[in-house]
Amino acid sequence: MNIIESLKTFPLLANIREDELKVFASKLKEEVFPTGTSILVEGDTGDTMYLLIDGEVDVIKTTVYGEKFTCAKLKSSYHVLFGEIALIDNDKRSASIIATTECKCLSIDGKTFKDFCREYPNAGVELLLLICTNTAKNMRAENANLRLVYQALIDEIDAK
Amino acid sequence: MNIIESLKTFPLLANIREDELKVFASKLKEEVFPTGTSILVEGDTGDTMYLLIDGEVDVIKTTVYGEKFTCAKLKSSYHVLFGEIALIDNDKRSASIIATTECKCLSIDGKTFKDFCREYPNAGVELLLLICTNTAKNMRAENANLRLVYQALIDEIDAK
Numbered sequence: 369m370n371i372i373e374s375l376k377t378f379p380l381l382a383n384i385r386e387d388e389l390k391v392f393a394s395k396l397k398e399e400v401f402p403t404g405t406s407i408l409v410e411g412d413t414g415d416t417m418y419l420l421i422d423g424e425v426d427v428i429k430t431t432v433y434g435e436k437f438t439c440a441k442l443k444s445s446y447h448v449l450f451g452e453i454a455l456i457d458n459d460k461r462s463a464s465i466i467a468t469t470e471c472k473c474l475s476i477d478g479k480t481f482k483d484f485c486r487e488y489p490n491a492g493v494e495l496l497l498l499i500c501t502n503t504a505k506n507m508r509a510e511n512a513n514l515r516l517v518y519q520a521l522i523d524e525i526d527a528k
Numbered sequence: 529m530n531i532i533e534s535l536k537t538f539p540l541l542a543n544i545r546e547d548e549l550k551v552f553a554s555k556l557k558e559e560v561f562p563t564g565t566s567i568l569v570e571g572d573t574g575d576t577m578y579l580l581i582d583g584e585v586d587v588i589k590t591t592v593y594g595e596k597f598t599c600a601k602l603k604s605s606y607h608v609l610f611g612e613i614a615l616i617d618n619d620k621r622s623a624s625i626i627a628t629t630e631c632k633c634l635s636i637d638g639k640t641f642k643d644f645c646r647e648y649p650n651a652g653v654e655l656l657l658l659i660c661t662n663t664a665k666n667m668r669a670e671n672a673n674l675r676l677v678y679q680a681l682i683d684e685i686d687a688k
Contacts, residue, residue, distance in 0.1 A: 429671075432679045456657070457664040462671050482657070489649030496656035497616070497642070503663045504617040510670045511589075511622050517677045519592040524684040 371396060371474060374421040378447045380498040388491040395484055396474040401467040408451055408465040415478030417455040417499075420444045423471030428464040439463065439513065444471075452499045455481060531556060531634060534581040538607045540658045548651040555644055556634040561627040568611055568625040575638030577615040577659075580604045583631030588624040599623065599673065604631075612659045615641060 371393040376382045381389070399418075401407050407418060410430055420442060427440040427450070442448045450465050455478045476484075485492030531553040536542045544552070559578075561567050567578060570590055580602060587600040587610070602608045610625050615638045636644075645652030 429675075431682065432675055433682060452660075453664045453667055456660045457668075459664075459668065462668060485653045485657075486650075489653045490646075493645045493649045493652040493656060496653060496660060497645075499660055500612075500616045500656060500663065503660065503667065504613045504619075507613055507663065507667055507670065508617075508619065508622060510667065510674065514670065514674045514677060515589075515592055517674060517681055521677055521681040521684060522591065522593060524681060524688075528688075 369421075371398065374474065375419075377421075378419065378498060380494045380501070383494050384491045388488045391488060392484060392491055392495070395480050396476050399473050399475050401471045401473065403467055403470055405467045405471075406464055407467055407471065407473065408461050408463070410461050410464040412461045413454075414451075414461060415455050415458050416475050417449055417451040417478075417481065418465075418473040418475050419449045420446075421472050421474055423467060423469045425450070425471060426466045426468050428466055429462075430464075436464075440509065441468070449499070449502055451475075452502060454478075456499070529581075531558065534634065535579075537581075538579065538658060540654045540661070543654050544651045548648045551648060552644060552651055552655070555640050556636050559633045559635050561631045561633065563627055563630055565627045565631075566624055567627055567631065567633065568621050568623070570621050570624040572621045573614075574611075574621065575615050575618045576635050577609055577611040577638075577641065578625075578633040578635045579609045580607075581632050581634055583627060583629045585610070585631060586626045586628050588626055589622075590624075596624075600669065601628070609659070609662055611635075612662060614638075616659070 372389055375389060375393060407425065422444045424441065424443045426438050427442065428436050429439050430436050454461055458478055485495060532549055535549060535553060541549070567585065582604045584601065584603045586598050587602065588596050589599050590596050614621055618638055645655060
């Protein structure tokens with residue numbers, strides 16, 4: 369599958385006009401990560417966003433005690449992206465992303481992405497809606513996690 | 529301050545062309561909520577997003593045991609918006625928003641918002657970047673909350 373065909377499998381990106389999608393594809397870097405690679409490292413700086421087009425990854429976070437825990441397992445069939453928070457706010461990576469199989473990604477940095485969105489705003493709106501949809505999903509998952517851990521905390525206190 | 533002047537105080541929206549900002553302003557509903565009003569209720573359906581232009585609100589969530597806790601206090605001087613997650617994914621409200629002073633908001637529903645973004649994509653890109661920036665900030669706050677509660681849980685277990 370070429371880059372444009374891969375992009376079209378993402379919801380919303382199929383709405384983008386072919387000529388604009390071609391320009392967007394030309395801004396993307398194709399990267400292959402062997403199994404076990406840290407694609408992103410929590411706490412690092414960097415504003416590159418990745419679209420996962422083949423393979424599987426774990427999303428890993430570190431507790432205040434330095435323990436690592438897996439907070440999500442993602443597959444290319446879910447049409448996910450990661451690194452989009454730092455792409456937007458240029459702050460540190462909020463999680464590590466580990467390739468649990470060989471992974472093929474399409475990557476783009478924050479400046480190139482924002483410049484493209486402003487130069488090709490029709491495509492920009494669809495790309496940003498895709499990011500918003502992805503973030504909304506992550507935000508709801510994070511909410512559910514918080515609720516679970518909070519429940520466990522209350523249970524521990526009650527059990528004393 | 530009129531609607532357009534209020535909008536221009538939001539970062540990114542000052543980048544929008546005057547004629548497009550006027551059209552966007554015409555899509556917004558000005559709403560005033562007396563102190564104590566629930567502007568949004570956790571678990572409700574509804575895809576209206578609110579830009580807070582005057583006043584202060586509490587963001588309230590409910591634990592699995594039905595206890596309410598304040599997870600953020602927001603002021604109009606922070607140039608915040610809320611309800612943007614449900615605006616994007618049309619799912620249930622993930623938190624309640626309570627007016628702790630009289631609040632003036634500008635509101636817009638999901639369909640009107642997305643239609644506007646696609647019809648006026650230059651403005652759409654800036655609006656969506658504003659939403660992304662807001663969500664990125666909330667996501668990082670939620671991460672920090674999760675880390676704190678997780679730490680408290682580990683401490684409780686260790687103290688046994």
